[in-house]
Amino acid sequence: MRHTNSTSTIVRVLLVAFPLAGAMASALAQGTALERGRYLVTTILACGNCHTPKDGEGRAIAGKELAGGGVGFDIPPYAGFAANITPDRETGIGAWSDAEIKRAITHGERPERGPLAGKPLGAPMAANFFKAILPGDLDAIVVYLRSLPPVRNALPVPVYRAPVQREAFAVADRGFTDADMQDKARRGAYLATIGHCLECHTPLDKGVVLLDTALGAGGRPFLPSFVKGLPESWKGSVSRNLTAHPERGLGAWSDAEIKRAITQGVGRDGRRMQEPMPYAWYAGLRDDDLDAIVAYLRTLPPQAR
Ligand code: HEC
Ligand code: HEC
Incomplete structure (x- = not known):
């Protein structure tokens, strides 16, 4: 009798403990995913550089994270705003x-539907770089987006004047x-790809990023005359050569100088650098990830452009 009783107690304890352990493990995994998603979205991916509304000084408005309209584009094939990607069911992606x-x-x-x-989606949405995001990281990003306060x-409904040419980034x-x-x-190559560093830092030819022939050579102008709607602070900015070229690129820069440029927007000569490079987001990158990005940049074949 006693024996049976204690067995059933054990069984009961097990029945109670197992689902609990399962729930705790999944809550833990969810927590880890949330942290990973937050880290990626608010640092290297800098989704808010386009999707978060900004004040007159170009700073992200608190409480409006990823609420859309941070940047509007009016280019020949497309006019529209970076969308509201908060969980609001009607105006965001909650549904x-x-x-x-x-x-x-x-x-x-x-x-x-x-x-x-x-x-x-309009070409400014860098899907062909985000395509490289690992499945676990993609899950984490969705968990984070769903955790945001709905705004x-x-x-306005976007206008498509010509077919979207996403293959340009394929x-x-x-x-x-x-x-x-x-x-x-x-890992640095992965981060630089999903952060689309080289979309900005590689020249374009007829809308095609020359990733195969001029990777990292810079020289891409922001706000060329045909682009309307971009923030004033992006005006006149031209991306730089990130290859290992000793004069044109970063070949002669120290690791610390490169990391300062990325996270603080300060040039080698102490100059304050211009947007749209999302320095404020990159400021949150972990040091080991910054080291990985620098290690990757050092492998870019020198380009003399
Ligand atoms: C260079 C600017 C830019 C960046 C960076 C960017 N997006 Fe976008 N995104 C856009 C634009 C513009 C649209 C709207 C395209 C359209 O209307 O056709 C968009 C649309 C979207 C949509 C579709 C929403 C809808 O209602 O249509 C999702 C989801 C999205 N972006 C998620 C992200 C995430 C997540 C990131 C970061 C990993 C990101 N975006 C980074 C510009 C950007
Ligand atoms: C949205 C476009 C954009 C993205 C994304 C971007 N950059 Fe930049 N970056 C620029 C522009 C434009 C400049 C030049 C700013 C200036 O000269 O005032 C710049 C400057 C730099 C510089 C300074 C180089 C020099 O010679 O002065 C470094 C280093 C750099 N970027 C690295 C990176 C890395 C690494 C990433 C990804 C983690 C990245 N950038 C992502 C646009 C971008």
Whole structure:
């Protein structure tokens, strides 16, 4: 009798303990995913550089994180604003499934419903770089986006004047794996890709980023005369050569100088650098990740442009 009793107690304890342990483990995993998602979105991905509304000085407005309209574009093929990606169900992405959010980020595709059903997202949304995001990181990003306070902010419907040419960026996916994260320069390459550093730092030819022939050579102008709607602070800015070239690139810079430029927006000569490079977001990068990015930049073949 006693024996049976204690067995049933054990059984009961196990029945209670196991689901609890399971719930705790998944809560822990969820917490870790939330932290990872927050880290990626608020540092290297700098989604807010486009998606968060800014004050007159170009600073992100508190409480409006990713509420949309931070940047508007008016380029020949497309006019529209970076969307509201908070969980508001009507004006944000609260009603989208995880799979739909992931497809928008990595493929630039909208859900198959609503007035813009199936229309690709405008080219400024850097989906072909985000395509390289590892599945675990993508899950974490969605967990973080869902944790944001929903903000009601309706934006004008975008206008597509020509088909979206996303293939221009198609070569950016470099086939990263989780194992790459253990290798410093490879992790740096991953971070620089998903952070689309080289989208900005590689020249364009007829809308195509020359990733294969001029990777990291810089010289891309921001706010060329045909682009309307971008913030004043982006005006006249031209991206720099990040390759290992000793004069034109970063070949002669120390690691500390490169890291200061990335996180503080201060040039080698002490000059305050211009936007749209998202220094304020990169300020939150962990030092080991910054070292990885620098290690990767050192591998870029010198470009004399
Ligand atoms: C260079 C600017 C830019 C950056 C950086 C950027 N986006 Fe976007 N994003 C846009 C624009 C512009 C649109 C709207 C495109 C359209 O209307 O066709 C958009 C649309 C979206 C949409 C679709 C929402 C909707 O309602 O249409 C999602 C989801 C999204 N972005 C997520 C992200 C995430 C997550 C990041 C960071 C990983 C990010 N974006 C970084 C410019 C950007
Ligand atoms: C949205 C476009 C954009 C993105 C994204 C971007 N940059 Fe930049 N970056 C610029 C521009 C423009 C400048 C030049 C600013 C100036 O000269 O005032 C610059 C300057 C720099 C400089 C200073 C170089 C010099 O010679 O003065 C470094 C280093 C740099 N970027 C590295 C990076 C890295 C690494 C990343 C990714 C983690 C990155 N950038 C992402 C646009 C960008």
